[in-house]
Amino acid sequence: MAVQTFIEAIRGALAGEMRRDPCVVVLGEDVGIKGGVFLATDGLFAEFGPGRVIDTPLSESMIVGTSIGAAVNGLRPVPEIQFADFIMPAFNQIVSEAARMRYRSNGTFGCPITIRAPFGGGVHGALYHSQSIEAYFTHVPGLKVVVPSTPYDAAGLLRSAIRDPDPVLFLEHKKLYRSVRGEVPAGDYTVPLGKAQVTRSGTQITAIAYGLMAHHALEAAELVAGDGISVEVIDVRTLRPLDLDTVLSSVRRTGKCVVVYEDNKFGGYGAEISAIISEQAFDYLDGPILRVAGPDVPAVPYAHALEDWFMVNPDSIAAAIRQLAAY
Amino acid sequence: MAEASIRASELAAAHGLTDDDLLRMYRLVALSRAIDERMWVLNRSGKAAFVISGQGHEGAQVGIVSSLRRGHDWLVPYYRSIAAVLTFGMTPRDILMAQFARAADPSSGGRQMPGHYGSAEHNILSTSSPVATQLLHAVGIAFAARSRGTGQVALTELGEGSSNQGDFHEGLNFAGVHRLPVVFVVENNGYAISVPMSLQSPIPNIADRAVGYGFPGVAVDGSDVLACYRAGRDAIERARRGDGPTLIEAKVMRLTAHSSDDQQTKYRSAEELQAERERDPLPRFRTQLRDAGVLDDAREAEIAADVKAAVDDATEWAEAQPEPDPTTALRHVYAEDDLSAAPEAVGGPGFGAEITAEGL
Numbered sequence: 001m002a003v004q005t006f007i008e009a010i011r012g013a014l015a016g017e018m019r020r021d022p023c024v025v026v027l028g029e030d031v032g033i034k035g036g037v038f039l040a041t042d043g044l045f046a047e048f049g050p051g052r053v054i055d056t057p058l059s060e061s062m063i064v065g066t067s068i069g070a071a072v073n074g075l076r077p078v079p080e081i082q083f084a085d086f087i088m089p090a091f092n093q094i095v096s097e098a099a100r101m102r103y104r105s106n107g108t109f110g111c112p113i114t115i116r117a118p119f120g121g122g123v124h125g126a127l128y129h130s131q132s133i134e135a136y137f138t139h140v141p142g143l144k145v146v147v148p149s150t151p152y153d154a155a156g157l158l159r160s161a162i163r164d165p166d167p168v169l170f171l172e173h174k175k176l177y178r179s180v181r182g183e184v185p186a187g188d189y190t191v192p193l194g195k196a197q198v199t200r201s202g203t204q205i206t207a208i209a210y211g212l213m214a215h216h217a218l219e220a221a222e223l224v225a226g227d228g229i230s231v232e233v234i235d236v237r238t239l240r241p242l243d244l245d246t247v248l249s250s251v252r253r254t255g256k257c258v259v260v261y262e263d264n265k266f267g268g269y270g271a272e273i274s275a276i277i278s279e280q281a282f283d284y285l286d287g288p289i290l291r292v293a294g295p296d297v298p299a300v301p302y303a304h305a306l307e308d309w310f311m312v313n314p315d316s317i318a319a320a321i322r323q324l325a326a327y
Numbered sequence: 328m329a330e331a332s333i334r335a336s337e338l339a340a341a342h343g344l345t346d347d348d349l350l351r352m353y354r355l356v357a358l359s360r361a362i363d364e365r366m367w368v369l370n371r372s373g374k375a376a377f378v379i380s381g382q383g384h385e386g387a388q389v390g391i392v393s394s395l396r397r398g399h400d401w402l403v404p405y406y407r408s409i410a411a412v413l414t415f416g417m418t419p420r421d422i423l424m425a426q427f428a429r430a431a432d433p434s435s436g437g438r439q440m441p442g443h444y445g446s447a448e449h450n451i452l453s454t455s456s457p458v459a460t461q462l463l464h465a466v467g468i469a470f471a472a473r474s475r476g477t478g479q480v481a482l483t484e485l486g487e488g489s490s491n492q493g494d495f496h497e498g499l500n501f502a503g504v505h506r507l508p509v510v511f512v513v514e515n516n517g518y519a520i521s522v523p524m525s526l527q528s529p530i531p532n533i534a535d536r537a538v539g540y541g542f543p544g545v546a547v548d549g550s551d552v553l554a555c556y557r558a559g560r561d562a563i564e565r566a567r568r569g570d571g572p573t574l575i576e577a578k579v580m581r582l583t584a585h586s587s588d589d590q591q592t593k594y595r596s597a598e599e600l601q602a603e604r605e606r607d608p609l610p611r612f613r614t615q616l617r618d619a620g621v622l623d624d625a626r627e628a629e630i631a632a633d634v635k636a637a638v639d640d641a642t643e644w645a646e647a648q649p650e651p652d653p654t655t656a657l658r659h660v661y662a663e664d665d666l667s668a669a670p671e672a673v674g675g676p677g678f679g680a681e682i683t684a685e686g687l
Binding site: 023025051052056057059061062064065066067068069070071072073074075077089092093096097100101102103104105106107108109110141142144164165166 | 401403432433434435436438439443445446447452453455456457460462463464465466467468469470471472474475477479481493494497498500501504658659660661662663
């Protein structure tokens with residue numbers, strides 16, 4: 001076992017998959033010699049060459065669209081969108097094409113691609129280098145959406161995504177890249193898609209989160225533990241398909257739930273979790289399902305004070321937990 | 328007619344073909360037209376909700392696609408590609424099953440509107456309705472073909488309207504950078520539904536756009552089947568040699584409205600429509616083959632009877648096939664393996680829950 005940063009785990013899993021399967025190719029902007037703007041693909045070009053690590057023109061729709069075609073003809077493309085904020089030109093290819101290929105062909109064509117995209121705020125990226133874009137895509141049947149929060153999960157989930165027969169949007173929180181370290185076994189382990197993880201056991205309140213917020217929720221749980229509030233924290237890890245069993249069984253035990261997400265509150269992914277719990281576990285609830293989420297301004301502003309104002313943090317989560325505990 | 332199999336008229340020999348090859352091409356043009364006309368009859372008689380047509384495009388498609396290797400190369404079609412998919416292996420029954428939206432429709436099992444062809448068996452990629460998206464898929468297929476050393480060529484068809492989408496330019500650019508084995512065929516019928524070419528493009532030839540991407544663009548008379556054959560053959564050979572893409576612009580005509588929901592006399596004059604009829608590739612090819620001594624009265628009647636029988640058979644057979652079962656409509660959202668867990672109801676007891684495929 002080695003301790004690795006989040007991005008080292010991703011890089012290692014990518015390299016391992018490329019060694020394991022000659023059909024795996026990486027393409028995107030600056031992924032070659034430079035190794036990606038975050039260095040997620042650093043070293044791949046030297047090891048696998050320009051035929052498998054392709055520096056593309058600035059054409060996000062092309063990056064995804066050609067990946068779809070390449071997947072149909074036998075490759076396992078892992079396209080990188082340099083920042084999730086810039087995925088919008090590829091929206092049509094992802095939603096109208098990749099996600100529907102299997103359904104519209106009655107199961108005769110598949111689309112095994114894994115689109116990697118760094119997302120999230122707290123890195124002074126302002127409006128166009130900070131966004132959370134998961135809600136646009138979790139709405140779409142046919143896509144899988146994965147958001148790891150630890151180096152261990154990042155490597156294990158990325159392997160599962162690349163080996164999956166369907167298109168996966170793999171969202172990596174930028175703030176985690178170098179700030180989080182963890183044990184990453186040397187082996188070829190996988191973490192299954194569609195399985196959440198209880199990262200802290202508790203009895204009174206369930207906190208559900210993913211990405212950077214999975215860490216903040218753990219910190220918040222620790223903060224309120226001193227007040228005698230016992231919080232169970234769930235890292236959903238795969239947003240779609242969602243692991244309903246883990247979510248519902250926890251909420252049915254605790255009777256109270258806080259859903260945490262960094263995206264704008266209105267219509268965010270956490271709203272769907274809240275709706276499902278209210279439909280399927282209403283009789284077990286002892287209080288309203290609270291959402292702790294970003295404010296409803298168009299995106300994260302730049303100035304330090306403004307960004308801090310935008311970002312959900314352990315204190316704001318703890319405040320919601322205390323409010324709910326007192327309900 | 329055993330002697331016909333090796334007979335090559337001057338016209339055939341000039342193209343490295345036999346008379347039988349020419350007759351096969353003629354039959355495909357005639358068959359495509361007859362199926363298309365049948366689709367309209369079914370629409371107007373209330374048996375098919377929608378038709379999108381390829382009338383006027385058949386000669387270009389048959390001519391260009393004839394040089395692709397069936398079962399090896401890839402065809403990435405669009406909604407006017409009836410003749411192309413027939414040339415590349417689909418059958419009249421396949422087309423009519425899509426038209427009737429039957430369960431066994433190989434394109435989509437009745438899930439898509441008619442005209443959205445696809446066949447995994449024949450390397451014909453499933454198509455969608457947003458235009459020009461498919462061009463990038465052809466580029467990706469060509470990229471994989473070269474990566475894997477398969478020797479395959481990918482050919483995609485689109486309208487001139489699609490050539491104004493970003494995906495068109497992004498795809499040509501990437502294909503040009505990597506000299507990929509792909510052929511882009513723009514079938515220019517002069518209209519994007521009702522918007523004429525003069526409002527679509529500041530230059531008259533879409534083929535000229537290829538120069539910006541570093542490979543040849545060829546404009547060809549789309550009602551001249553053999554000119555299209557030559558353009559397709561040369562582009563496919565060039566791609567297979569490793570010399571990169573070609574953009575072919577076939578100047579075709581749209582003999583019908585955009586679709587069964589359009590009325591083109593609202594924006595096209597009777598004179599214009601009549602002038603187009605005079606360029607129709609079907610009678611033109613027929614006359615050419617008769618003049619060359621390839622087609623005579625007897626052969627023409629034989630082909631006409633054969634085409635009529637094929638269309639009648641396909642219509643009757645497809646109409647008699649079962650409709651898709653709504654209980655199958657949840658399938659194929661994800662790979663079947665992922666559906667091993669039973670679909671779960673959304674909503675609590677008594678909420679009249681709808682079912683989704685993944686338990687979410």
